[in-house]
Amino acid sequence: MNRAAILWRVASILVAAGFIAAWQLIANLRLVSPVFLPGPDRAWAALVRGFSSGDLASKLIGTLEHMAYGWLAASIAGIALGALIGSSRMMRAYVAPSLEFLRPLPVSAIIPVAIAMLGLTQGMALFVIAFGAIWPIMLATIHGFAAVEPRLYEVARSLQMSRAAVIGRIALPSALPDILAGMRLSLTVALILSVVCEILAGLDGLGQWVLLSARAFRSADLFAGVILLGATGYLTSIAVSLVEQRLLAWQTAAR
Amino acid sequence: MSVVARLDEARAARRQKALIAFNATTLRLGGKTIIENLDLEVRPGEFLCIVGASGCGKTTALRLAAGLYGPTSGAVTFDGEPITGPRREVAIVFQDYGKALLPWRTAAGNISLALEASRVPARERSSRIEALLRKVGLPGHADKYPTEMSGGMQQRLQIARCLAQEPTTLLMDEPFGALDAMTRQGLQDEVLSLTQTSQTTVIFVTHDLDEAIYLGDRIVGLLPHPGRIGIELAVDLPRPRDQLATREHPEFLRLRRQLFDFIKATEH
Numbered sequence: 402m403n404r405a406a407i408l409w410r411v412a413s414i415l416v417a418a419g420f421i422a423a424w425q426l427i428a429n430l431r432l433v434s435p436v437f438l439p440g441p442d443r444a445w446a447a448l449v450r451g452f453s454s455g456d457l458a459s460k461l462i463g464t465l466e467h468m469a470y471g472w473l474a475a476s477i478a479g480i481a482l483g484a485l486i487g488s489s490r491m492m493r494a495y496v497a498p499s500l501e502f503l504r505p506l507p508v509s510a511i512i513p514v515a516i517a518m519l520g521l522t523q524g525m526a527l528f529v530i531a532f533g534a535i536w537p538i539m540l541a542t543i544h545g546f547a548a549v550e551p552r553l554y555e556v557a558r559s560l561q562m563s564r565a566a567v568i569g570r571i572a573l574p575s576a577l578p579d580i581l582a583g584m585r586l587s588l589t590v591a592l593i594l595s596v597v598c599e600i601l602a603g604l605d606g607l608g609q610w611v612l613l614s615a616r617a618f619r620s621a622d623l624f625a626g627v628i629l630l631g632a633t634g635y636l637t638s639i640a641v642s643l644v645e646q647r648l649l650a651w652q653t654a655a656r
Numbered sequence: 657m658s659v660v661a662r663l664d665e666a667r668a669a670r671r672q673k674a675l676i677a678f679n680a681t682t683l684r685l686g687g688k689t690i691i692e693n694l695d696l697e698v699r700p701g702e703f704l705c706i707v708g709a710s711g712c713g714k715t716t717a718l719r720l721a722a723g724l725y726g727p728t729s730g731a732v733t734f735d736g737e738p739i740t741g742p743r744r745e746v747a748i749v750f751q752d753y754g755k756a757l758l759p760w761r762t763a764a765g766n767i768s769l770a771l772e773a774s775r776v777p778a779r780e781r782s783s784r785i786e787a788l789l790r791k792v793g794l795p796g797h798a799d800k801y802p803t804e805m806s807g808g809m810q811q812r813l814q815i816a817r818c819l820a821q822e823p824t825t826l827l828m829d830e831p832f833g834a835l836d837a838m839t840r841q842g843l844q845d846e847v848l849s850l851t852q853t854s855q856t857t858v859i860f861v862t863h864d865l866d867e868a869i870y871l872g873d874r875i876v877g878l879l880p881h882p883g884r885i886g887i888e889l890a891v892d893l894p895r896p897r898d899q900l901a902t903r904e905h906p907e908f909l910r911l912r913r914q915l916f917d918f919i920k921a922t923e924h
């Protein structure tokens with residue numbers, strides 16, 4: 402790490418520390434009633450308490466499960482559909498207009514539909530999360546497949562590669578940077594929708610924990626849940642970025 | 657026997673001996689005739705150069721020979737059989753090496769692509785890759801990505817990948833067009849030594865008249881709109897060719913003059 406990078410890192414830590422200090426100050430001065438705003442000290446204590454009593458950990462696992470299943474389902478379906486649509490010009494011409502209609506549709510609009518059809522179940526949550534998370538992945542995959550260098554397809558033809566080999570060895574690796582970027586975006590979507598579904602359907606998870614804490618005016622517990630959600634989003638995103646860096650090492654080798 | 661019949665017979669005999677033959681080939685693309693009534697035979701082991709003004713159909717002719725295009729009428733044959741698509745014994749070296757290489761694969765990985773396509777067992781690949789890299793003057797660069805290599809090195813890599821196909825025929829479309837003069841001359845000699853020893857048949861498209869004379873056994877000049885043959889010259893220069901002696905040979909200068917006049921007449 403060079404000097405500039407270290408300075409930036411130090412600066413970002415200072416900003417975070419300043420933010421926490423300001424939060425503590427506001428809480429100590431009771432600018433906001435402690436019923437609504439606990440200080441970082443109380444939020445931290447609630448976090449530790451939540452884990453030691455065991456309940457918070459199981460809620461965290463619940464949310465991680467919802468998020469992971471929905472995200473994985475969205476990834477598999479999004480990459481498969483995106484590859485199908487993106488690799489054929491005709492498919493792109495036929496399907497693209499429908500996608501443009503469906504894409505801006507807020508996912509919240511389909512939640513009532515999903516509840517009506519599937520009830521307040523895990524299946525409903527899985528469907529809603531996957532439905533919301535599929536878009537960034539599918540659109541990125543379509544773009545990635547459509548943008549494959551045509552010359553490479555000619556190379557594949559002159560090597561008489563099979564269709565499967567063309568997809569696996571040329572199209573997929575070429576589209577991988579787009580696909581991974583889409584997967585990283587949809588991770589956040591999956592987290593948000595996990596929480597929404599847990600709140601609406603009362604499913605085991607941090608969404609439910611946050612809702613129940615708010616109803617009981619346990620603001621410290623509420624904040625512990627929110628902090629945990631933030632950390633989940635942050636850490637999962639870092640994890641995907643690390644995988645991305647590893648898989649796309651060839652891009653950095655170039656520069 | 658009529659004169660026409662006898663000419664036809666002679667042509668048929670020549671075609672029989674040809675490895676690649678264009679037989680009254682016409683190609684129309686998007687309502688435009690790009691190649692018209694092209695008759696051309698390439699003998700096994702021959703080094704044929706195609707020159708011509710920009711847009712006269714050189715690349716198109718090469719793509720017909722590669723099986724990337726099918727003729728609108730007439731035929732293009734390989735070893736007497738109509739060409740229906742690309743085949744493994746015919747390799748194409750594209751001009752834009754940067755686009756023809758897989759940027760996510762190393763030099764070794766790019767060569768491996770051809771070996772994988774030919775179903776060479778995995779355990780044999782690394783030794784074959786090493787030999788091919790040595791052959792094109794890239795030993796020790798196996799783990800480099802194309803973007804870490806110079807233009808000349810990338811084109812060498814593409815040639816190595818083509819050689820991995822073990823082709824009997826190489827189709828080269830202005831392969832050195834984007835390279836500087838020194839790199840170019842080095843690669844010209846390498847291509848000659850790679851193809852002359854193995855008796856590989858080559859169709860080599862170039863803008864550079866000197867390059868065509870230096871490399872070829874025969875040169876065909878195309879006329880534009882639509883593409884057809886305008887001139888055909890046999891290159892009677894001793895082999896092996898030499899960058900200095902060959903280029904100073906009186907025959908070289910005579911051919912150069914002749915080709916130059918031809919190209920000049922086609923461009924107005």
Ligand SMILES: Nc1ncnc2c1ncn2[C@@H]1O[C@H](COP(=O)(O)OP(=O)(O)OP(=O)(O)O)[C@@H](O)[C@H]1O
Pocket residue numbers: 685686688690708709710711712713714715716717
């Ligand atoms: N797919 C296509 N559809 C319609 N016209 C085409 C197509 N490909 C090439 N042409 C036209 O055919 C003509 C010959 O093209 P070609 O690429 O074979 O020329 P070239 O001799 O290789 O030129 P250059 O020296 O610039 O590479 C050009 O006028 C070009 O515009």
Ligand SMILES: [Mg+2]
Pocket residue numbers: 714715716829
């Ligand atoms: Mg061309």
